[in-house]
Amino acid sequence: MRDLALIFAIALGAALAAGAAGALLLRLLRGSSIIVHLGVLLTTAVVAVVLGVVAVAEAMFLSPHDLEVVLITVGAAAVVSLGVGGHFGRRLATAAVWADQARERERQVEAGRRDLVAWVSHDLRTPLAGLRAMAEALEDGVVRDPATVEEYHRRIRLETDRMTRLVDDLFELSRINAGALRLSMAAVPLGEVVSDALASTAPLAAARRIKLVAAESGWPTVAASEPELTRVVANLLLNAVRYTPPDGTVLIEAGRDRDHAWLSVADTCGGIPTTDLPRLFDVAFRGEPARSPHAGGAGGASGGFGLAIVRGLVEAHGGRVEVRNTTDGCQFVVRLAAV
Incomplete structure (x- = not known):
């Protein structure tokens, strides 16, 4: 039992040394990309295992041949671990960056949608208020002389045309954004x-x-x-x-x-x-x-x-x-x- 505790202590000490070096390196590289951080983490984990195995093997006074076999075995495992971890770590990092960019685009789209609703509401409210006022004036007989009545009719037609153009523009934009535009080339x-x-x-x-x-x-x-x-x-x-x-x-x-x-x-x-x-x-x-x-x-x-x-x-x-x-x-x- 005492030997097992000693082996654990040796392996723990070697792993702690590797972990401290990795933490220091991460602190120095805190401004780097997420892929660099993942690479340092994977390397730290593999180095901690290798150092632990080597330290325990040295403490057990293995023969040079046996120590060489252990190192080759650990080295092969380390290469595979770094390769697999690096491949999938890069994919995870790319997915995380893509998700962050997607959230940013979603926020921009939502902000643009709010601005669009505000602009359209403003552009519709102004002509509608004028149309209502002119229609009420004509209906109540406030305006009677032919020249003013004709001018009111002309302005009503102009504002109606303006709102029609606005609606046509909205429809065209919706077709473009929805990918429903069909071109006859x-x-x-x-x-x-x-x-x-x-x-x-x-x-x-x-x-x-x-x-x-x-x-x-x-x-x-x-x-x-x-x-x-x-x-x-x-x-x-x-x-x-x-x-x-x-x-x-x-x-x-x-x-x-x-x-x-x-x-x-x-x-x-x-x-x-x-x-x-x-x-x-x-x-x-x-x-x-x-x-x-x-x-x-x-x-x-x-x-x-x-x-x-x-x-x-x-x-x-x-x-x-x-x-x-x-x-x-x-x-x-x-x-x-x-x-």
Whole structure:
């Protein structure tokens, strides 16, 4: 019994020495990754076993041959233990990091959802209050002269159109986020899409004294779904017109780079704060000053959804959209597969 207690004490002392060294090493590496910490823990455990066996073997005065056999056996076990532990430890560490990232993404999505509900509630509450007031005034006969009645009807139609666009944008975003978007890919002449978008944007640009300039040639043909591509171009043009000061210029041009086509929409808005550029395509992001529609219900996507829809539709086509500041404004570049 005394021999067993002695063996236990020797093995415990060797293991404690290894454990103390491992604890010190972990303290020194406390800023390292979780994989490094797992490696140190596994190595400490294996070294503690090896030191315990070697110490006990030395105390038992084994012959050199017997000691060599013990060391070989322990070494083989240590190699297998480190290999298996390292493999599964790396998988566990990766899973832990992935779970932490997933929780962070979930928190971001939840925060974005709350912001979205707040923005939509605000954008719906304002026109609804105006519609209610105008409808009550017409119903109670407070407004009687034909000119005012006609103006009320016009404003009711404009606010109704604005809410319809907001609902359409929400539906489009839900399709994109749910993966329910179905594209009918075809060879689409980009020049024709841009021409239609310019025609629909021209009245708003004229009202704001903004000059629309389009390149005369160089329009490539792209592989895209025409309705969605039309939405992308229209949203980019409307965004440029809405945030360009009066007497400004919006330039749209395109070209081809190997097997990819590019479309550029540049304006003279004065530039976007550098801190806002990474978030410009986020849902409901409006930046500073508030990115709300101009008075009079200027057309286009409201609620801060226009650029988010652009990114979703472009990425659904397998392309990408970028934005950068220029000398006197900003430039949006869309890249798609060319035909």
